[in-house]
Amino acid sequence: MRLETKAIHAGRSIDPSTSAVTMPIHLSSTYERAGDGSYPNEYIYSRINNPNRRALEDCLTSLEEGFDTVTFGSGMAAISSLIESLPADKPRRVVMPDDMYHGIRSLLTDTDIGTNYDAVFVDMTDLTKVEEAINAAPTGLVWMESPSNPQLKVTDIQAVAKLASDAGAYSVVDNTWATPVLQKPLSLGADFSLHSVTKYIGGHSDLLLGAVIAKTDSPMLARLKAAQQAKGAVPSPFDCWLALRGVQTLPLRMATHCSNASAIADFLKQHPNVEAVHYPGLPEHPGHQVAAKQMSSFGGMLSFQVKGGQEAAMAVTAKAKLFIRATSLGGTHSLIEHRASLEGVHAVAPDNLLRVSVGIEHVEDLKEDLLQALEG
Known part of the structure; x- marks a missing residue:
């Protein structure tokens, strides 16, 4: 399917119990086991999974042409969870752009993430400076934001993603401003594409939600899923439903x-x-x-x-x-x-x-x- 069709159909199906064309909102916090103790419909508890959340994650995975998606209660929850999901065998050093969403700077200065990770800022438009920053010390994660907030600097995603990969680091692109309609970071070599779904994907300034789409299965994706379930920073079923409604247009x-x-x-x-x-x-x-x-x-x-x-x-x-x-x-x-x-x-x-x-x-x-x- 082409993107316009995916936006309407991906992650959705006719409701099997009522034949409703629009997906119902599933507000139940818990789900019944079968007599043998199993969960025949896969759902156990809404923090772990929910039909509306799964539908949204499947839709975003399709739009970004990725492997899987993990959603969170806000864009900042997605950002902080992704950074903290860096595997233990990777260096704590994160190379970041010098122009980016100010909330990430607050995350680094006002929480323990700033003390647990070594953030280095560089002009991502200068590939020589990016390479020097990545190779100056063992690096675990390279963070890109293109176009950047608020000065709209443009990073060569493919080139920077290769520099990160060659150094053994994961790479992520905050794709909020471009959306999957305009830019596909995973196809350009990035390991993760991140969105504040609150913004263009939701599209109507009426929800709060974040998402991380992974290019492939990886230890970092496994840790990210574990963080979502164990720490509980999950989006509500209603916000997921709103996002699915918004993404259609x-x-x-x-x-x-x-x-x-x-x-x-x-x-x-x-x-x-x-x-x-x-x-x-x-x-x-x-x-x-x-x-x-x-x-x-x-x-x-x-x-x-x-x-x-x-x-x-x-x-x-x-x-x-x-x-x-x-x-x-x-x-x-x-x-x-x-x-x-x-x-x-x-x-x-x-x-x-x-x-x-x-x-x-x-x-x-x-x-x-x-x-x-x-x-x-």
């Missing part, structure tokens, strides 16, 4: 997100009050050629820097009417956010940078709103 939504973002980027780069626009679809973007090679389109996220510093940038968000001043991304609504003030003391974003999640409203309405916010 993911290919259609992404087409509009991408076309709108491209038009907004072109508009912003011509405005005199805009200092810089970060969007890999722009030919002048330093990662444009790599993005064109590994992505089918350039995504619905962009960031731009406003002339006049933080005060001027904040003024733009205050004047916006359609663009909602809110964190998160990937929903139908367009969102705008001043990242440095959100990230706090660990901020790496420039103080005049605004991150934009371009929604699926009419693009001319969005452009008009940005125009009045920049000039009002």
